[in-house]
Amino acid sequence: MAEQPAKKQRTHPPYELLYHPGIPGRGEFIRLAFEVAGVPYTxxxxxxxxxxxxxxxxICMNSKPSSSDDNPPVFSPPALRIPGAGRGGKALVIAQTPNVLSYLGERLGLVPEDEGKYYVQQLALTALDLNNEVHDTHHPVGVSLYYEDQKEESLKKAKDVRENRIPKFFSYFERQLKWNQEDGxxxxxxxxxxxxxxxxxxxxxxxxxFAFPKEVEARRGEFKELFEFYEGLKEEKGLREYLASERRLPYSMGIFRHYPELDRQ
Amino acid sequence: MAEQPAKKQRTHPPYELLYHPGIPGRGEFIRLAFEVAGVPYTxxxxxxxxxxxxxxxxICMNSKPSSSDDNPPVFSPPALRIPGAGRGGKALVIAQTPNVLSYLGERLGLVPEDEGKYYVQQLALTALDLNNEVHDTHHPVGVSLYYEDQKEESLKKAKDVRENRIPKFFSYFERQLKWNQEDGxxxxxxxxxxxxxxxxxxxxxxxxxFAFPKEVEARRGEFKELFEFYEGLKEEKGLREYLASERRLPYSMGIFRHYPELDRQ
Structure with missing residues (x-):
């Protein structure tokens, strides 16, 4: 764990992230929230x-009618467990990445205090949609099949995502930066x-x-402000320390995979 | 619009749903929330x-840095516009289906008043994930291509979704019903x-x-409690009237499409 100021350690419950080991995956979105807030988690x-x-x-992959502590079932990880925060003083267990981020956003000071919290969730949901589309570039027709068994379909899907979807999302993120220029x-x-x-x-x-280095290199000039935001955030307190730590796991065979044949040629 | 009790008409702002015309689509999830709550919307x-x-x-498909009324850009419909609910007394515009449902849930009385609201969002997000996977059965490799140009890939994707994904999601929803048996x-x-x-x-x-009638018919016995829930909810106040009204749009060429070749054979 990162060293945390004693004050914060006392005011937060002992948050537990429940996710697969060894990969960043969808758990990473939750790790990053804790890391930039400087709030401890297990x-x-x-x-x-x-x-x-x-x-x-x-807790997250059982076939029972409850995950644990009288909480409802979880479809799949990640989930967050917070001892003492649930009904009757038991642990609360909640799942679905954007749902966990919404819960933590208010508690870790990672959203505005007004309606702006809905702007934050709207952006996170859209980024997570892109995350899913990029996942599908290597698994377009069968979640449970190997990549090697859907390689032809992956070539088509990756082309569509790189050529049509990525610029559409990047343009949207860049317009958001422009919208927030005065404050942000x-x-x-x-x-x-x-x-x-x-x-x-x-x-x-x-x-x-990581997945499409050539595609990104070719588009850097087209989305200059977005990549300035990307580079700049690496220097943010909490994120810089985290990225240099062993807690930041390397990409491998998860959502983001580097298959050179799927990148821009 | 449905007739609404005068009392409710006075206590709610004039909600505006912004979505494509003529199809249920993702707008339908928001329509259903208003309809079962008995709250007017345009x-x-x-x-x-x-x-x-x-x-x-x-508002939702422009290329400017703002949707309208100083709100940030919207990636795609649906969005919700609420005159007077935004910063400085302007309209608030928020997008992303689960985000809009989260906003409305508390205001329309469609969530529990405690942590249970996160259980509701968790379920809605998971159902919307299934919604996306079913959409992808007819568009597995190219969002902007015609179905006819990805028919071979669609046959593979539909087989995986019908045989592996649908039973996994249905089993999860059924476990949730069991979890809530005492209250629900x-x-x-x-x-x-x-x-x-x-x-x-x-x-x-x-x-x-609608999309896979043969698949569903074959699985009714396997997920008896889930289909009892499904049939039972049609009798719920608000929903029954809505389903019989002209406001309920027929499925056509949107998310849910009936291509017989993609169904169980």
Whole structure:
């Protein structure tokens, strides 16, 4: 865990992130929220190498009518467990990445205090839609099939995502930066300080840069302000330390994969 | 518009749904929330046949740094416009289906007053994920291509979604009904009265029944409690009247499409 100021340690519950070990994945959006807020959390499967993943599986991947502690079932990780925050003083367990971010946003100070919190969630949901579309470039026709068994379809899907979808999303993010220019100065998407919209859009840009390096290199000039935002956020307090730490896991065979044949040729 | 009790008309702002005309689409999840809550709304593109869709396009499909009224840009419809609810007394415009449902949930009485509101959002997000996967059965490799140009890929994708994904989601929804048995009596997914989780899951079940009638017929016995919930909700106040009205639009060439070759053979 990152060292945290003692004050913050006392005012937050012991948050537990429940996710697969060894990959950034969708868990990364939640990690980034904690890291930029400077609030401690336990990454259960990565920190407890012995029994951590069994705990995650028991809560998030069971076939019972409850995840744990009388909470409803979870469709799939990531989930967040917060001892003491649920009904009757039990643990609260909630799932779905944008839902967890919405819960944490208000509690970690990562949203404006007014209606702006809906602008933040709107951006995060849209970035997560792009995240899903990029995932589908290597799994267009079968979630449970190997990439090698859907390679022809992947070539078509990746072409459509790179040529049509990525510029549409990038243009939208850039218009958002322009909308927020007065408050955000090109550094933030909503308001004058960091929100989980910034970290979520950043992570998707980072993953796409890993998956499609040639495509991104070719488009940097076209989306100059977006990539200035991307580079600038790496210097943000909390994020800089995190990216240099061992907690930041490398991309491998998760959502963002680098298959050279799917990139711009 | 449905007739509404005068009391409710006075206590709600004049909600405006901004969406494409003529199809249920993602706008339907928002329509259903208003209809079961008995709260008036204007379906801009469908009610104003002359200029309504121009208004939607001008707000949700422009290329400017703002949607309207100083709100940030919208990636795509649906969006919700609420005159007077934004900063400085202007209109608030928010987009992304689950974000709009989250906003409305608390204001229309469609979520529990405690942490249960996160259970509702978790379910709605998961149902909307299934909605997207079913959309992709007819557009697996190119959002901007015709179905006819990706028919071979669609056959593979539809097979995977019908055989692997639909039973996984249906099993999850059914476990949720079991979790809530004491409060919901099999009628509701969270708590003892209707929430937007119920309407959202219902709409996805309804759309899948249209798209894949043979698949659903074959699985009714396997997911008996889920289809009892589905049939039962049609009798819910607000929903029954709506389904019998002209406001309920037929499925056609939107998210849910009936291509017999993609159904179980």
């Amino acid at each position: 990454d259960v499967a990565n920190e407890d190498k012995d029994g951590g993943y069994s705990t995650v599986q028991g 100065k090109g550094k933030y998407l909503v308001g004058g300080k960091i929100t989980y919209a910034d970290t979520t859009v950043w992570q998707v840009l980072d993953g796409i840069s | 379906d801009v593109a469908n009610e104003d046949k002359d200029g309504g869709y121009s208004t939607v396009q001008g 009596k099999g009628k509701y997914l969270v708590g003892g009265k209707i929430t937007y989780a119920d309407t959202t899951v219902w709409q996805v079940l309804d759309g899948i029944s």
